[in-house]
Amino acid sequence: MNYDFSDKEFTLFVEIEALIGNFAKQTDSEKNDPALSEKNTRKALALLSQTPYLKLGLENLPDYNGLVTLMGAMEVVAAASPSLFLSIETSARIFGRILSAWGSDDQKAKLLPALLNGQIVGAVGLSEDTMNVENDPLTTTGTAHHNQVTISGHKQYVINGPVADWFAVAGRMDGKNVLFLVKKGTEGLTIGEKAATLGYEGATISKILLENCAIPADQVISPKNDNDLLATLRLWENQILMGASLGLMKRAFETAKTYAKSHRTGGRPIIAYQEVGFKLSEMLTLFQTSQLFAYRAAWTADTEPKDAESLTLCAKVFCTESAEQVASQAMKILGGSGFLSGNPAEGAFRCAKYGQIAGTSTEISRVKIGDFALGSMK
Ligand SMILES: Cc1cc2nc3c(=O)[nH]c(=O)nc-3n(C[C@H](O)[C@H](O)[C@H](O)COP(=O)(O)OP(=O)(O)OC[C@H]3O[C@@H](n4cnc5c(N)ncnc54)[C@H](O)[C@@H]3O)c2cc1C
Missing domain, CATH: 1.20.140.10 (Butyryl-CoA Dehydrogenase, subunit A, domain 3)
Structure with missing residues (x-):
């Protein structure tokens, strides 16, 4: 166990601080304004893509100490702007890790480079409408027919909901827990209004509804150990x-x-x-x-x-x-x-x-x- 950061890690933290710290000071990143939130999230992702930050936890980077480096770097981003942090992490670290850990080669090739270059924003729908996934099974379901899967379900709280280009939606299909990759604009996907929250006001959070939402079958992620x-x-x-x-x-x-x-x-x-x-x-x-x-x-x-x-x-x-x-x-x-x-x-x-x-x-x-x-x- 060695938690001392190396010179390379300190250099990365300083670089991140300069990019995101200066950006957060120049823009009102904690303001409750959906249009500004979207602009800020995309800009922040683009800025961070100039460093290895978005790849931490997704790729093995030999110069860094894996998740320990990530923890040190996350502190820097969250201290600069809590709201930008929540949006960035949901996109890069949760949506991104879903792809890197469980995505097929085609799914990775299609989405990961754009995600890590800050060109697209991801969101994750896990919690169901009326329950906590800790206590009950997922109720969102997918039904396969021909080369398509039709999804139905409600997700109550989705960070980046109003700004995301792609959603990873957790649900059940063929008796297994799976993730459906749904592109913004897909018929049957409705994005709710930005919810007002106690904190993290500069991040966008909304409901998403999936009503007979059809996606190509190759947009289902089915982890081996579901x-x-x-x-x-x-x-x-x-x-x-x-x-x-x-x-x-x-x-x-x-x-x-x-x-x-x-x-x-x-x-x-x-x-x-x-x-x-x-x-x-x-x-x-x-x-x-x-x-x-x-x-x-x-x-x-x-x-x-x-x-x-x-x-x-x-x-x-x-x-x-x-x-x-x-x-x-x-x-x-x-x-x-x-x-x-x-x-x-x-x-x-x-x-x-x-x-x-x-x-x-x-x-x-x-x-x-x-x-x-x-x-x-x-
Ligand atoms: C701002 C915001 C953003 C969010 N973003 C996302 C997102 O991007 N994606 C997503 O999928 N979800 C998101 N969520 C949902 C979040 O993960 C859930 O709110 C959380 O899982 C709690 O579920 P709940 O609100 O139904 O509370 P409940 O499960 O109803 O819990 C209520 C209370 O009961 C307690 N409790 C519940 N079950 C037990 C138990 N078994 N033992 C002991 N105590 C228990 C809880 O600790 C809590 O105190 C977001 C929520 C918020 C508020």
Whole structure:
């Protein structure tokens, strides 16, 4: 286990920070405006395609330490703009990993280069209309006839729904869990309006409805071990939510630190008050512990995949719950200005809630971690 980043990795982080950090500062990437979100997502993907970032986790890049490098790089992107991060990761890392892990050679050739060049945006429909896939089987179904498959189902929350060119839709066909690749504009695919959300307002989220939506049969992805499909998608989602949490903590911590040094009251900067320093030290402890936990989970997913699920759930709970605590402490340091809309600390606080309910929620994670612990005690 070595989580020290190499010079090449640091160079990559600096490059990403320069590209996406500067872009996020120039554009209002957290603004609730669907047209702007689409423009920003496409531009951000194009910028990142100039670096190896979009390929991390999808390809074996010898200069980098797999998912550990990815975790470090995700922190940089999420700290620059949480909303851009969510859109980019859904497209490159979840839609992209679906293709790279399970796609046929033809499917990969058709979509992966364009995805990794930032020319197309992907979205993933997993959660069904009225239930959580953790508890119930998928209800979206595909029926094959001749060279076509007709899909019916509703997906309640789809990140990038209003802006995506391609959707990977999870469903059942011939008694198996599969993914249907559906192109925007396909007859029978209806995209809902952008939903208003508590956080990540600059990302687009909508329902998608599939009503007798016919796709060519070669647009079905059928993983060999279909029983692992949902758990694998959740694992990838949980990794992204850890990266998001690290970025939110960095954003909140840096904002609070800068403010504590510059804001004066009682004739001195507030950092001179010991209680403010204690808050910063608690925040930094949670942030750095989360980093180590996330790196270890990432390293285990690369090296000992069979041990990764339980460790990732532990790390995901720790990182996502810490993100809320760190953002909350940052808001206290910012005083009244922390309560005003639009500062990075209150934005991080709102976004942190998403990490706790999405992927494997904190509650479901705790149940599963307990099950793993009991299993290992047998
Ligand atoms: C902004 C946003 C974006 C999203 N983007 C996407 C996307 O791009 N693609 C996609 O497929 N989905 C997406 N989702 C859906 C998201 O994954 C689900 O909201 C999530 O899986 C939770 O499902 P649910 O809302 O039905 O909650 P429920 O499952 O109804 O859970 C409600 C509460 O009950 C608890 N609970 C449920 N089951 C158990 C259990 N077995 N044990 C203990 N506690 C339990 C939960 O922890 C939670 O506290 C998105 C959601 C949001 C809010």
